[in-house]
Amino acid sequence: MNRSTAPTGTTAAGPGPQPASTPVPGPGPQPVPKPASTRVPGPAPASTGGVIPGAGPAGRPVTGPAVRPAAEPLAQPTAEPLTGRAGQPVAERATLRLRETPPAEAEYGPADNDPRGAAGDPPRYAPEWLRLREPADAAARAHDLLDPLRIRLANLPTRSGGLVVHDLGCGTGSMGRWLAPLLDGAQHWVLHDRDPYLLHFAAVAAPRSAADGSRVTVETRRADLARLTPDALTGAGLVTASALLDVLTTEEVGTLAAACAGAGCPALLTLSVAGRVDLTPAHPLDAEITEAFNAHQRREGLLGPEAVTAVADAFAAHGATVRAHPSPWRLGPDEAELTAQWLRGWVGAAVEQRPELRERADRYLHERLALCAAGELRVVVHHTDLLALCRPAGGAS
Numbered sequence: 001m002n003r004s005t006a007p008t009g010t011t012a013a014g015p016g017p018q019p020a021s022t023p024v025p026g027p028g029p030q031p032v033p034k035p036a037s038t039r040v041p042g043p044a045p046a047s048t049g050g051v052i053p054g055a056g057p058a059g060r061p062v063t064g065p066a067v068r069p070a071a072e073p074l075a076q077p078t079a080e081p082l083t084g085r086a087g088q089p090v091a092e093r094a095t096l097r098l099r100e101t102p103p104a105e106a107e108y109g110p111a112d113n114d115p116r117g118a119a120g121d122p123p124r125y126a127p128e129w130l131r132l133r134e135p136a137d138a139a140a141r142a143h144d145l146l147d148p149l150r151i152r153l154a155n156l157p158t159r160s161g162g163l164v165v166h167d168l169g170c171g172t173g174s175m176g177r178w179l180a181p182l183l184d185g186a187q188h189w190v191l192h193d194r195d196p197y198l199l200h201f202a203a204v205a206a207p208r209s210a211a212d213g214s215r216v217t218v219e220t221r222r223a224d225l226a227r228l229t230p231d232a233l234t235g236a237g238l239v240t241a242s243a244l245l246d247v248l249t250t251e252e253v254g255t256l257a258a259a260c261a262g263a264g265c266p267a268l269l270t271l272s273v274a275g276r277v278d279l280t281p282a283h284p285l286d287a288e289i290t291e292a293f294n295a296h297q298r299r300e301g302l303l304g305p306e307a308v309t310a311v312a313d314a315f316a317a318h319g320a321t322v323r324a325h326p327s328p329w330r331l332g333p334d335e336a337e338l339t340a341q342w343l344r345g346w347v348g349a350a351v352e353q354r355p356e357l358r359e360r361a362d363r364y365l366h367e368r369l370a371l372c373a374a375g376e377l378r379v380v381v382h383h384t385d386l387l388a389l390c391r392p393a394g395g396a397s
Helices: 128-140 143-154 175-180 196-204 250-263 286-297 304-316 333-353 355-373
Strands: 050-055 096-097 124-126 165-169 186-191 214-224 238-242 268-281 321-326 329-331 379-387
Touching: 050 250, 124 238, 128 175, 128 268, 128 329, 128 333, 143 321, 143 379, 165 175, 175 186, 175 214, 175 238, 175 379, 196 214, 238 250, 250 304, 268 304, 286 304, 286 355, 304 321, 304 379, 321 333, 329 333, 333 379
Parallel strands: 165 186, 165 238, 186 214, 238 268
Antiparallel strands: 050 096, 096 124, 268 379, 321 379, 329 379
8 A cells, every 4th residue: 555645844733623824825726736846647548557546535544634824835745656456547536546456456447446445544646537537527516506605605704814615535626726716705725635645736736816816725634534523614614525425434424414514514515426327329238337336336335326315314414405416527539538547447346346247348348448539439427516505503594
């Protein structure tokens, strides 16, 4: 198991509320950077790899939080070699996890997309898959949920530092790069992730300004979702997450809903898998691969495609009003690189779940990749976005 090291100068503390840090502006909305002193490998070619998507911080033990203002000079993390289990990404995950590849799984790549890692060891995530999927994520997120969110935010008490947003499982910060420029007013983003390597990228690529030109500042925290409490969200005006819910357990979803309800803040939770994929042209094996992949998503108690329903029920139990909206990826010839990476991981997970599919799945994957390379394959990967409007703390909604 590869393990990333915190950037030099990062301080560690216990989980829970962090000491206040001086807000500073991020360096502006831009693609995930490639730091000058650290070469960040690009995404693997369609036939090779060494990276697989993981889940971001799904509530596993960590050594403690790390807090850093965005504009503070950032020492570069040491990039570990991108070798590991499963040469290809498993579909739907927020980040790429690097793990050793058992010989039997090397052909298909990542069958294991459980974020917990081996023997309790925290997984290592790489930014390449996040960078590859970020444009598709931005295009898919449901803008229809933003107006009710803006109405709720406009009714929050005014704070001198502006709106405080906690982004859970932030990865490289794509949620902030998408949402901050769509909201008016000063904002302070608190970026949570278990991996200091990803937090580094999230900090240096943070947005600089809001929709109306107001200042946006950022800090980072190494944090454990399982320990999230209302106290950790003190002062929060909004909680966000992207591509995270389907890799949580029922207990973790309950923790998330209770913390948001206790803090009285809304939650915008985007890009949770819906368990449906449409491929054009169709293939007789499409449904069988989909079924096996969905079963793989549910391994070890993870919610997988049932996450949206479970989260909506958990928030509703705390009196929140919950809205859902489709947010599908629509992948065509212009997204061929993303589609090829997604296909390998999707099929690979299905084969790990049902090894008897291997021979047929091998032919299937070869045919699908050939269509993708020829610009003749189109894929719709269905997701759902949720907006949970919790009752304001101390008052009615």
